[in-house]
Amino acid sequence: MDQYIKAPLSKKDIEKLHCGDYVYITGTIYTARDAAHKRMHETLAQGEKLPLDVENNIIYYMGPSPAREGRPIGSAGPTTSSRMDKYAPALLDLGLSGMIGKGKRSEAVKEAVVRNGAVYFAAVGGAGALLSKAIISSEVIAYDDLGTEAIRKLEVKDFPVIVVMDKDGNNLYETAVQEYCEED
C-alpha cells in the first residue's frame, strides 16, 4: 500500500510500515556513503561525537552528481547498501531509524534492524534524475573534503521509496523473488 511519512522518522511511525509498501517521505534526511561511514566509524571508535545526531533520522546511501546552476542537486539515486553493512549496526544501535539504499543487507544489519525496530528502504536504482526532483534543498554539513561523499542534509518532498526490510525483519528481496520464480 502507499504510505506518506515524515522525516525524522519516529519509532511509532515505523510500526505501520510493512515490507512491500510504497512510501513517500517528506522532511529532512541525511546522505552518507562509503567514505563518510568509514569516518563516522573512526569517530565513534575514538569516543568522539558524530557530526549528526542519528537518533530518529534516516540516512540515504547516496553521492550526487554536481548540481547545475539554479538547482539544489544533480542526479541523486541510491548506491549499493551492502558496502555500508560493516558500519550500519552501530548507527542503528545509536537510534538511526531508517536507511535508504539498494540491494541486499547482511544478517548483522537485519538483526540490528529488528533489535532496534528500524526500517530499510530501497529507492529505485538508476533513477537518479527522477529522484532528484523530490529533493528541495541540499547542504553539506560535514566532511566537505570528501566531495560527493560528504554528509549532506536534504529537504525532501514525497521522496519515493519501497520498504524492503521492515521492523520485524521481513525481506521483500526474498519473498517477492520467490513469488515470480518459475524455475523447475
Next chain:
Amino acid sequence: MRTIHVSELTKNIKEMCIEANHYLTPDMDSALKCACDREKSPLGKQVLSSLQDNLKIAGEDMIPICQDTGMAVIFLEIGQEVHFEGGLLEDAINEGVRQGYVDGFLRKSVVKDPLLRENTKDNTPAIIHYEMTSGDKVKITVAPKGFGSENMSRVFMLKPADGEEGVKNAILTAVKDAGPNACPPMVVGVGIGGTFEKCAIMAKKALTRSVDQRSEIPYVAQMEEELLVRINKSGIGPGGLGGTNTALAVNINTYPTHIAGLPVAVNICCHVNRHCVREI
C-alpha cells in the same frame, strides 16, 4: 597515411562522455519500453515505469540518468593507416574525459590509488583498450561504467570438461548473486575463451553490442537466447523487487583458448547500459 590531430579525440570524447550519461542508445530505450509493457509484477511495472520517467527527465533537463556517471571505459579501434600528431594519444583521451566530466556536471568517482583512495577530482584516468584494425579511420566507443553492477561481475576459470553446461551455470550464478545490487533489468556481457584478461575485456566489449543483435555464431546466439529466458525465470525482476524482467539481453563474445582452459567472464551492467560510438 592519414594524419589526425589528437585534439579531435579530446573534443569527441568530451562530447561522448556527456551524451552517454544523458541519453541511452535507441536499442536500450526500446528494450526498456518493451520490458515495461510485458512485466507481470505490479511493483516491477511501477519500477520500470519510473525508469521511463527518469530517462525523459534526464534528456530534457540534462540531469545524468544515474548519479554514478561511472568510470570512463574507452575502446579505440585505430586503423593502421592513421598517424596521430599534436601530442600523446593517452593524454588527449584523458583530457576529453576530464573536460566531459567537469564541464558536463558529471560525478567524479575515480580515486588515485585503490587503497589510499584520494579522489582525482576530474574522473581521470580512463580505462583505455586499444585495438589496431585496417583502414584510416578511428572508431571511438565511450562506455561509462557504474560500479553497482561492476562489483557483481565475475571471472570463472572453468575446466574444458565443464563444457557448455558449466558455462551456462557460471553465468546464471553470477546473475543470481548480483540480484538487486546490480540494478536489474541488467545487460549481461560475457566473454568465453582467450586468457584470464582476454575474457574479461571481451565481456566488457560485449556490453557495447546492441541488445537486439545476437551473436553471428549460431550456437552462441542460441545460448544467448536460452540464458535470457532462464535469467528471466529467476524471479529477481526490476530493481530486484520480484518480477519477470531481470535481464534485457545476454551478449556473448568468444575467442580461441588453450587446450587446458575454459575461461568465462561475466560483466554485469545495470539498466543504464551506456555507450556512445563515433567514427572519425
